[in-house]
Amino acid sequence: MRITLYDVSKGRGGEALPRTSLEFHTGAVRFALAETEQRPTVLGLIASGRMRPDTGRVTLDGAENTKDLRRRVALVDAPSVSDPHADIALAGVVGEELMFAGVGATPIHARRWLAGLGFAELASVPIGSVDPAARVRILCELAVLRDGVEGIVLVAPDRHGGSPDGWWRIAGEFADRGYAMLVVVGGSAAVALERMQEFDAINASGPVEPLVLEEPADATSGADTRTATDTDTENGDAR
Template sequence: MLDVRSMSFHDRHALIVPPTSFRIAAGELVFLEIPTPAGRTAASLILSGRMAPEDGELLLDDEPGLRARRRAAAVVDAEGITSPEHFMSVRRVVAESLGLRPLRARLPHRRDRIPSSPRAWMQAHDWSGVAGDHVDALPAPERIELLTLLAFADPQVRLAVLDSPDRHDLTGETLEDTLAALVDEESATSLIAVVDRAPAGTDHRVVSAGEPPVECPQDPEDPDDADADDADDADAPAPENAPTPDSDPGSTTDDTTHDSPAEDR
């Protein structure tokens, strides 16, 4: 789906996104670790196509186009950019998000019918009971779920990039369970969580910015094949004039004598 190759970015003073490479497939959850808030936001904007990297490239379905990635990816809950205002109600957040969806789109990867009205969408996703609540009053898992589902409500969006979801004081297990429930192999929706530190012991892939990607180790040699090779080596005849274990490596089987340099003098 998305192939990230040596993505990096500087701000005015420092390298905030060191060269980072990884791949994410359809229906996969990946944690991307970046230690600074500025680096996490910059990476989220780059991954979602809102900003170009300073160096490196990103390929969506093997295509480098920025516009296609912008349509297929959404940056979710980036503070001060896409995060909802604290005074907004759930109903208003839903209405504004659905209002930004394109009227027409070709959607080979999405077969479901998504309600277009805020009321119908909230009823379909069981959000009607909190429609009048402020979005900031929602528990952190519910806030993340709401905003991510709204991102996927745009039928073109296949990848959601969450900017610092761990800033909401979620424990590692709760964060992982919340995010894992939002990816779907059947509808080919994927998620990148850009975090300070991934949950300990997570079953999902973790990428640390600036570190080389982990390569799958090669299959170890079959012990039976190795034993067979050793047996073949043992049965093979020794080369001609090869020294035996008891012989002096410096000795020779040639009976011809040679005059020493001293005798020549």
């Protein structure tokens, strides 16, 4: 699976997201730089098929298929969209995600699931107080419980503090397990990753293969006029 963003942007003059091109694929982890409060989430929404860009195109294995992209790529921990409230106990977060995955979701199931992952002692801890690396591990493991998920877009793990090496190693482990991994980070984290040569961190923005356009059968068909707020949150699921 290969996801490619070609010259995408959002908002008037790219205010919500300036023109961006990047690519990530199965079995590899890449990072993408997005600064300001809004842009990381907007980039994550577009890269996971949950928001249409105002310019450019997003392809999955060379074709535009938003529905399939949304089904196969999970959006994890995106601020104001898919991040859990900081005050909710971790077991509560786990129970909700187990429910979305269609498996046992009682408090007992949640605690057992956490114990199996090695985090039993964190069950009653508010997720906002969980160590950043543990948070990433737990949320990504929950994301891949859903049927059909083959990739993850992890948004701004650096906002929780700590060193990037913890959550970057975890992202790399998911890539080794065969998932396509994109981590959206801020400038400081990007610089830190590039300096940690042992991680061989690769920026998703380059190089990106040129897009070969086909002549549309009807240039007016498929027009989309939705705004930056038109995401899957409309029907209650932006994960």
